[in-house]
Amino acid sequence: MAGSDRATAASGIDVGDARQRNVAAVQQQPTIVEKTEVDDKKKAAKKGPSVLDVLDQWEWIYAPLIFTALAFFTRFYKIGISNIVTWDEAHFGKFGSHYLQREFYFDVHPPAGKLLVGLSGWLAGYNGTFEFKSGEKYPEELNYTFMRQFNAFWGAACVPLAYWTAKALNLKRPAVWLVTLMVLCENSYTTISRFILLDSMLLFGTVLTTLCWAKFHAQRTRAFEPEWFLWLFMTGLSIGFVTSIKLVGLFVTALVGLYTIEDLWAKFGNTKMPAVELAAHFTARVVGLIVLPFLVYLLSFAIHFAVLTNSGPGDAQMSSLFQANLRGTEVGRDSPLEVAFGSRVTIKNMGYGGGLLHSHVQTYPEGSGQQQVTCYHHKDANNDWFFYPNRREEDYNPEADPRFIADGQTIRLIHAQTGRNLHSHEISAPITKVDKEVSCYGNLTIGDEKDHWKVEVISDAASRDRSKIRTLTTAFRLKHETLGCYLRAGNVNLPQWGFKQIEVTCTKQNKPRDTYTHWNIEAHTNEKLPPGDPGSYKSPFFKDFIHLNVAMMTSNNALVPDPDKQDDLASQWWQWPILHVGLRMCSWDDSIVKYFLLGNPLVYWGTTAGLGVFALLVVWYTLRWQRGYKELSQWDVDQIHYAGFYPVIGWFLHYLPFVVMARVTYVHHYYPALYFAILTFGFLVDWFLRNQKKAIQYIIYGILDTTVIGLYIYFIPICWGMTGPNKQYSYMKWFDTWRMSDA
């Protein structure tokens, strides 16, 4: 072994360029494995038959079992004592109800997590009729305890996964236990797992992905063997699972992605590897880590669409055709087929995530100061417009026979609620400055040529006849007659003065394929015309899928902090790693059970300090290396690289986005990042202690373990629920910002 090392060394000394170095790297991989194997054997050989040794031998079975049992105990104990809807249960419980009622709803998160909530409700025999109003008492027939237990299951399952992950990262047993304990005895993890929320599943997905990645990494020398494939596909499935719960899952995906890129780059440099094998490596990863997760993600949406077949509160987010296929919808039901002057309609933008053309009495604070025109995703009377003839033609006469609207005809649109005309002029739009502002102006008599819009039909799914505009099926553009620009809603959110609705502009660019300039008639009423059934066309799954995803992104972007709204639950990124604040999950009345979202101080402060120590460690070894110290073996470097560096990268990936992100953030956004900080901490303790004397190890691990457990128990009331007056919990209030007590 040493000989071969030296041989490669000798061959590399004089050349030392990139190519040779890689060859050496590849040659060394088998030797590492050998070493570790030898290590294990030696360990095994030393074993005697004493009780301690038996314990030692069976640790891999009973340790995870004990930890799991403890996890289930801490997560399940007294889980039902608060019988009110707590914190975001109001959201996720409600979404679960929608699945049970099969009503189409809209939310910024992908569906998998909420589908599981729905599943738990179904298992609990819940019928979906409860509204999950925040702070309200659960009705008798709703077995909320079961639903919470279902969620707590995911949280508890993180503990054994953490155990196996630490093991797969080659930590020694006491360090493995420490990591597991830190996950087990983490108050914030405990608390967040005990309610009907998505966070326990998200955490589970993150932890599982990390485990699969570590396992896959451990298989790297046995490429293309069944176990290798198993963990590759498990990683893929896990990525698919976690991203289908919340898009935060993309961060752990990025971690695996970085690893894969590095891995492939190393293989790419191995000139001895046949091209076919290289291609096989590449393909396997594309399939396992991109195609497979994407399929899982698609599947979650397919189930989502398959379950939600009834019309519900989220209809307006989707295309008109999709809505027409929901049961119980108004869209397309009994609407007249063809649009005539005097028709009362709602007009839907056909771009992905497009809303309904909307106006309200509020005016633009800048520009013309006239009435705002926006796109809006909720159905209300302000979305209704009347088709009117232009001012040059004879006026609309309710008594006369209906006059249909043809391609190329110039019309006016009158807002039903305010009676004003859709209008545009030579004033820059409020956000998209290159476009023109669109407003509502005048009334039936007051107005000018700038109220005139020309209908240009793009396509019609139902007919080739362009002499009429049809409900749902005709896609048309509206061209402003005097300015020559097109009405467009490009998914740009207005500021608070526009209620974060979508900006509507008039664009000079004539791009017939820009779907954000395409509109169709959605609801249509006209007493003069016979009812028809225009909604008999299906909208394809992929179109719905993309549409919904774009809508999710756009409304996620709208979640920016609002200076006009005070939110004392929100916190900022810098507060999390130092455990500066907690979060009150419910009202602080003496009569209700109170939960406070706060972490275990040692876990938070220790792991944050650990990140700094890790940076120093890396700097230390790099400088020493440059000075010619050869103190690290290949195994050591790999250990720092995979068990230390990758968790740190994971931490950055899960933390930095929240630093730069301009949206409202809460303490629980830090929880996935915290897991990686815990792994780093475990690595560091292991690194510094693994070669120390047993006695020192016992003392330090003993202190760390007892402190973690002690603090956990000390703070356990905030997780299990604080009953009675909050004053009696003031002993935990170490700082004024930890508001678990008003005292």
Add this chain to the structure above:
Amino acid sequence: MAASTPQGTLRQRNVGASSKKNKDAASSDTELDKLIKSTGVKPPAAGSETEYKIVFVFITAMAFLTRFWGISHPNEVVFDEVHFGKFASYYLQKTYFFDVHPPFGKLLFAFMGWLVGYDGHFHFDNIGDSYIANKVPYVAFRSLPAILGALTVSVVYMIMWESGYSLPACIVAAGLVLLDNAHIGQTRLILLDATLVFAMACSLLFYIKFYKLRHEPFSRKWWKWLILTGFALSCDISTKYVGLFAFITIGSAVVIDLWDLLDIKRPGGALSLPEFSKHFAARAFGLIILPFIFYLFWFQVHFSILTRSGPGDDFMTPEFQETLSDNIMLANSITIDYYDTITLKHKETKTYLHSHPDKYPLRYDDGRVSSQGQQVTGYPFNDTNNYWQILPVVDDQKLGVHVKNHDLVRLRHLVTDTILLSHDVASPYYPTNQEFTTVSIADAFGDRAADTLFEVRIENGKANQEFKTISSHFKFIHNPSKVAMWTHTTPLPEWGHKQQEINGNKAIAPSSNVWLVEDIPSLPADHKRREKEEKKVKTLPFLQKWFELQRSMFWHNNQLTSSHPYASLPFQWPFLLRGVSFWTQNDTRQQIYFLGNPIGWWIASSVLAIYAGIILADQFSLRRGIDALDHRSRSRLYNSTGFFFLAWATHYFPFFVMGRQLFLHHYLPSHLASTLVTGALVEFIFTGDSSEQEVAHHGAKSGKKAAVAKRHMTARDRFAGQSMLGSWIAAIVILTLAFAGWYFFLPLTYGYPGLSVDQVLRRKWLGYDLHFAK
């Protein structure tokens, strides 16, 4: 276990995979630093570089010509000359002002004004104001940036020359800056960017000079260039804070250099740690401490020039303001006692709190009703109806008691003998805001007593602070309802004599609620309370003043988020998608539209992409064990050209995360760096032997190693015997194209001649929003 024994771990660093990762990470960087290594140790080839010198003189002359041509046109204030001209005037008048940029660039302009004996009487209020009519020596002002702008071209040339590039490469780089409309446009006007870009270019040049002396560390010359680099960097950051990017550029190169010095196996022999520390300390001193001291020095100059109170006072704390002379605050501030008669002035709209016997009408136009109480309004002129007597809560008639912060008071309107009151009745214009009115004394101390109480809340005040005229800025909070007395500029209708509405604002925080007491009319002019012993101007420690100003500057810099019609986004710059309209004149159809030379910019930007492509292709082929470049070409490509590329990247990408409004001129330093890359790549692609060309074009097919030539030499030596024809042709083609683009857009850069509609339309490439297109 073998792995843990020493000999198991003892591996040759450059071989084992243990070192592989680090080495990999480092290698691309290390090479970068070797930067000018290949050019290093250049024998002072006397006389051999005559042609370089001739071209240098020619290019410098051309640079002065292009920058100074027609510099007196337009004789009006153009774009941001509004700001920087004004600041120069303030310096010359020694009045304190506030700006988000550090003082160095502005001090230079002031110095220029002082040289020509200008007194700073003109305040550059509006774009288009005439310089002639106002007798401003604007040509002198403008010649400063023009000189710096012209010298920038020379510095670019010298950077290439010093880095050992061939003559065509030098000419291309310098020519692209010389013939660039953006550089010309920005450096002919009273703007800071000429100073900024010049300092940035100098810092690159000086650092290269310094680096070339690395074989004689701590020599006199070595120190000279180190300190000059630090000085250039300091001038850069003391002009605008984007100068920080140059620190990142140079800093990265220094870190890589230090990393190599630390190397135990470095070619020149290992350095001992004390030696290394000396290197480290010298650089830290020369490139961090010294620049910081220079930076502070400019602030010291700033403070010592600006000794008079001026428009910048309001940005500073009262303590700071007391260090300025002629300060009204210092002169006229009087402590207010109860039973004094005072006049209250709204800080933002400069109107006085006023009342008169007229009542609010019962019904407003929109149908809402009022209390029909006596009107309380804002009135901008002196009037006895602005007099209010300040009364304590308990009407004890005790004189000589000072009013303090957070005291509850009543205000008695002297002329009508009524007491100020606010109540839950909507104000004339704002249904959400409370009406202000007055009630009789009897009511005020009777059943309306609570509603007549107001709290004096001094801005940033401490408990028990005395309430003073002029200097105490305060909010007047109605005690029971906690609304703040507020006014705005929309005048009341006829019934209110078009005076301003006063109402109670529920939002207390906004600064528009701030009032101040202007005077105490009840005190005769010679009253002893008005007498002030001649107070000396106070002083504050420099660092305290600097720190306060610094904080204020950063804070306001972050507030610059409002949108500007000509603001642009970073991704638009390399493609030159949009310019900025600087100035227009309708009669002559002349306009200045700030825009680069599109052809030059597109060439430079595409070369950046080519460079990235070459590096990527090289990395990939190296990875597959194919070595297509000879040692020398690669070293030059990674180190020298890589340094330029790094300069471009560090001056460009940070803008993507900046929240403030951005303009095209923020790209100028980056553009300069991109021309350096262009020059270098022209040489790389169009000269050299066939194998090099193949690499450039086919991305590494040939495995043939190029000729081994390890000597360090000048460009002339390097290309001895090789045909330079390719580079010359490329240089001529590029410069001809650039010249054409430059010439075509000249009317927009120099502001004359005026263009016809057709001519304007022809220049609307990419839809540039030019004026006079109709």
